[in-house]
Amino acid sequence: MMKSFATLALVAMSSLAVGQQQLRVEVLNEQKQPLRNASVNVRKTQLFSQQTDTQGIAVFSRLPNGKYAITASFLGYIAKDTVIQLQPDSYIQLQLSPTTIRTEEVLVNATRAKNNASTTFKNLDRQTIEKSNLGQDIPYLLDQTPSIIIGSDAGNGIGYTNMTIRGSNNERINVTLDGIPLNDAESMGSFFVNLPDFASSVDNIQIQRGIGTSTNGAGAFGASLNIQTQALNEKPYAELNNAYGSYNSWKNTLKAGTGLIDGRYAFNARLSRIASDGYVNRASSDLKSFYVDGGIYGKKQTLKATLFSGKEKTYQAWYGTPEPLVKGDRSKLADYAVNAFGFDESSSEYSRLMNADRTYNYYTYDNQTDNYTQTHARLHYNNFISDVLNFSVALHYTRGAGYYEEYRPQDNFSKYGMDELTIGGETISSSDLIRRRWLDNHFYGTTYALNYTPSTNLKFTFGGAYNEYKGDHYGEVIWARYASNSELGDKYYFNDAKKTDFSVYGKMDYTLNKWLFNLDLQYRNVNYKTAGNDDKIKNIDLSDNLNFFNPKFGMTYLISSQSNAYLSYAYANKEPIRKDYVENPLSEFPRPERMQNIEGGYRYSSSNVNIGANLYAMLYKDQLIPTGAINDVGGTIRQNVPDSYRVGLELDAAWNITSQFTWRATAAFSENKIKNFTEYVDVYDNWDFVETKEIKYDKTDIALSASTILSNEFAYRPLENLEFSLRSKYVSRLFLDNTSSNDRSIDPFTVTNFGTKYSISAFGLKNIDILLQINNIFNAKYETSGYTWGSMDTSGNRSYYNFYYPQATTNYMLGLNLRF
Template sequence: MNHKSFLTFFFIFLFPLFIFQSVFAADYVISGKLLSHETGKPVEYANILLITGEGTYSGETGDFQVKSEKLPVKVTISHIAFRDTSFIAYSQSIGNIYLRAEVIAGEEVFVTATRAVKGKSPVAFSTLSIEEIKARYTVEDVPMILAMEPGVYSYSESGNGTGYSYVQIRGFDQSRIAVMMNNVPLNDNESHQVYWVDHGDVLADAEDVQIQRGIGNSLYGSSAFGGSINVLTSIGAKNPEFAVNIGAGSYNTSKIHLKAKSGNLFDDKLNLSARLSQIRSDGYRDFHDTVQKSGAFGIEYDGKNFTHQFRVLVGYENSRLMWDGIFADEINDREKRRAGYQSYIDDFLQQIYSVNSSWRINDRFHCTNVVYLVRGEGYYQTEKTSGYDLAEDGGNADRDDFRDFLIAYNLDNYYEGYPWDSMNSRELGFTRRKWIVNNYFGIIPTLTYIRDKYRLDVGGEIRSYAGDHYGEIADFSDPDLASLISRDWYRYYNYIGEKLITTGFAHFAFEPLEKLKLIADLQYQRVHWNMDQKKIGHAVGYQLDAKWNFVNPRLGAIYSFSDELFVFANYGKAQREPADEQIIEADDVWNAPQKASAELIHDYELGGRYRIRQLEIDLNLYRINYKNEQMKNIDIEQEGEYSYYHSDATLHQGLELELAYQPSSFWTLNLNGSASQHIFHTGDWKDKIIPNVPCLLLNGSVAVYPTKQITFFMNSRFVGKQYLDNQNLGTNDAYWLLDAGARYIFKNVELNFKLNNILDKLYSTYGYGYEWGGYYAYYWPGATRNGFISISYRFKK
């Protein structure tokens, strides 16, 4: 950032804060925010009492304001679930106040072993609260909302954050991030990928989103190499309510959702909730439109010692997309950079059914369980053509390619007796659909034993997966061929993939000293995979079977020097089986099985937090040694597919820094950044930087609260340079974006406005390059200035 950019940033981003603070600050009004020390969540309905007699209580966001006749003054805070806290307020702005949970009759507040807690878990993590989600989210897919978190990089194919979106943590793509929805593993069991497009508007229900970096506390589900993401959705509400939200924005983007909550029923034991949503957008790029329809239903039952939460999440999407980037010479042209063509249609329906149960057996024993079923069905569709003309140059080679084209789709038998030598030209086109119908189900029981100085969690997961893949073609341009195929859709391949995953784990936490906590985890995972390729046409009919056994230990320690300062260190090992396509592309008659080894990482981390008055500082260092990293490039000869390869050893290391500053209740400042290195450690590309991984990420956000009803915010993101290829020949330039927005709440009405890329910069988020008689580079463009506005009305009893 040059000095001119910095001055612009200062005057439109920071200077107004001092104006706001001067205008709206009032004498003798003490303000602060109450947060749980264990979870970081706001504490509502706490009593705040001054020694002079004035008092108030905290709101739903944990914020409070109370008038005082003098300063300094003694403040006492009390809450039935937290320890009483007293202190002297020397100024009006107290900032964040962390309340420790009350321990009743030897009982410890119960938090699941996979959940990270500040000061107790030796893990680098951040948690987006419900208020932060409301401030950031309008219509985007989940990855785009996480882009402001430390070490996180997100982008979308459409350019404007809708449709297919992707997230990286510490340079690892989302296939190496363990993603969960309400503790249900969400990564695809065959490719390890995550398809956020299937979960439109899920953040409208989110209670919080926790992002752990590194191996973290993940004990089951997909292996967490770069990190883990767990989205928790809420069900309960104290009172009945019904809400309507309508929004519209750039690129014909629109959203509507209806949400209802029953409030407490049957002596506060039962709660019901439901939501229906629809999101539409044309996307920034041409032919990148999407329609996302989703629904959610929840039942929560709270007994004396147990809780059951039943959820149904249904998501449907129909999206157009293309894999080709924009040529380098056109990426800076405001019109040409948006160009596209009709390429793919992706259509998918996913249903997630889950029951989360928690049972407090007694003061010492707790039991939790997750039971889930995930069903999916859909296809992606494209038009395929091939042909030849012997009168043109290369006609003979084109004729050979045409023959291979017929074989690939098992159509050559319909051309038996075809006069290849006498026919000078031929062309064939048709519509192709590749289908997947899959389901997986599982159970994750955990038993927890708690004593004064230690805690032991023992549990496991059993997950069974089956996926039926088949390809169909129709709408033949050759009428002779169409007359010979009587079916509407001609099936040209079929294979079934199955996987049984069995995981056992133990988590042990021990406090030998009041300020020292030690953690030891051990995970055993067995993966049994098989694939049955049906013998259709030229398909060989491979029957493949493989087993992997992984033992993954983890160790950690955290030392608290005081309530304001702690440090931690941890080590972890994680392993993962190859994706199916790394072994065989079973839909390709030319493809044969190949060896693919499991991936393995050793993760070393050191970090800590320091809090002083209104300032919080988090610092983390990590080094990840990666063995047999499976990598991929976009296959330029086969659109929509990747070519796979591996590197024997890669190195990922870096530094992450977070600063949170709240000098008053009127504004907050959050800054974070990561500087990292991601390189090939051996081989022909030794010391070269791994493609499409930014090594520098900087984020800044300011929120201003002139009144309780109004919020202004501004977000700034800097993404460093990325390389396009393993030889580091092509680059994707660094870019800096500035977003702003406002939120206004008046009684039951809420208005939200968000303006992205307000400086209207041209930038690209992803790219690829290759040499072929010269160097060719292609880029995925990011959207120029765009906005979205929404209005909500909440009916409350």
């Protein structure tokens, strides 16, 4: 039903794509040569954007009569503004003159998909980001893009958040900030909790689904996020942004910038704080950050330095909530209490669980928290050597350090290298204690790119990166009821790790008549070593040296100035992450993943209708898939499977029905399968282990990969400065493990959010924004992630325990933004 509705709706939208009136904008340089891929913005009550074609022309159709503001811009040229009174089939020519280089555009240019590229991508501009930026993490700003599922440990999007795109989680999503890798070198995850309120310093985001173009850092096996920080403000400004909402959630942001000083210098700064008690009990967050940049902007060269840092303290909610509390079947709760948690029926913890609800948190120790500080320093240099040649290079250094603290009842001394005690004739071999597990790391390196455009039909890009990571993992006991022979500061385990990552790529874009051809070749070498003792495994001494060749090529056919069709093929490799080596459930050395990615699609863009449709096939060799279990810090345990795939159809459309009413929708239908999968289940006779049983599946669903994801947004703008929006999201069933069992799955859900924004100028302020966001207005009780584990008895009866991460019921955030 929902599939048919979405398909018919998008077909109906496409039938309205042909316009009756057109505005043609031609953009030229001083020599009256066309500027291809120049940006043209047309605004009345809404903003319409396009890029010029090979003739320097952008066409906007079906615009109603009226007065329009038009802006044309191109890298290295002065943007030109004009206002026209639109008449049928209007034409205007804008001629741009060279100016100061805008370095922010250069920072992401080499790794971004261009307007007509044979890559499946989505761009989010600053206006879209600002409408939802009320303290929730960056994944929540992407919620209305195709194939994405978001969630958070605390349930309300503040603190630790997670996302999957095409079923791939953040360990498989490449993230760059101004072209510099953000993914942690060992876990491959991007932890936005370490960069609270970074969205307030973001200008735009490009989401490339699939392998995408060659980029820097970790391989993209589900998607890549290319984030560009705030662009140059030529005029001084100051902003004070505040928000308050449910669960005692606060966001306070102070921003200021000097504008251009003497036409050459500019500085920006931001100070932020976000705090929340969380929807889940005690899942609180206390997040602080700052951002500072300064730049020298010349006509041929630019130099920009950036320093930003985040400090987070979050209460742990990694254990999740047991299924009986989430689904309301409390008849199973006693079994969970005794056999999943190990609670004694007379204990206070047993009683607390039996009286809990879906916001239950296993942890109760006051300082059961994660504490981490991460600071980034970057230096970007760009040189426009000539009109056809430019060069950029960046140096970066990231310092991270922190720990999570936990209370451990009756842990054995032997685990911590402590001797047994004898007190009053009694031998004591265990103690209640508090421990901290530390990460202390450094990440540094360089990225570079050379762009050569000998003609309007040909462009070459050469680039790459070299990065090094050095990290220490160690644990300390900071308190024990019986301390034995331990001393404060002793490390009960310690291991160090080093990873080097070298890559180089070459790209070519060639236009022949209506055809655009893309060739993209990358070589990457990864070397990972670690030695010492881990918390779980002693005497780790491993080394893995991997060489990858990642070719990509595609072609786009320009049907018209408003539409094109594309087809691409990409092959990529991705290395295992640390826990694949240390916590492999099959006790085998993990193999790198390999994937072939085929993308084919159609795009149509006019002033009132935008449609994108694409088919994809992601064919894996040795994919590292989640088993359904997690480790003791909430990370998914993974294993290699020889043969698996993800294939699907994605639709992304927007229709400006009138100048006041807009409808946007996305749909993703997919099949995510493992071929010839073997499940390993431990068999017990009472409490005695008997064997590990193998269960074979010819074809089964990949865990946590939805077959259907739909989103819908209605936006109504009764006044130019007032907008209301209603956004909904539907996600089909998610299986917790790889057995396609409904008994171990997350039920389908639909969640709907309401938002409004009102902007005025008053009291001498440049702008006042009042924002209200009411999330989950229909009070749906839903979950977006979870895990499972279990065993089997000798009679073949299976027992399992499911845990979920419940998301917040109806909640709100109210914001007030002041711009001076």
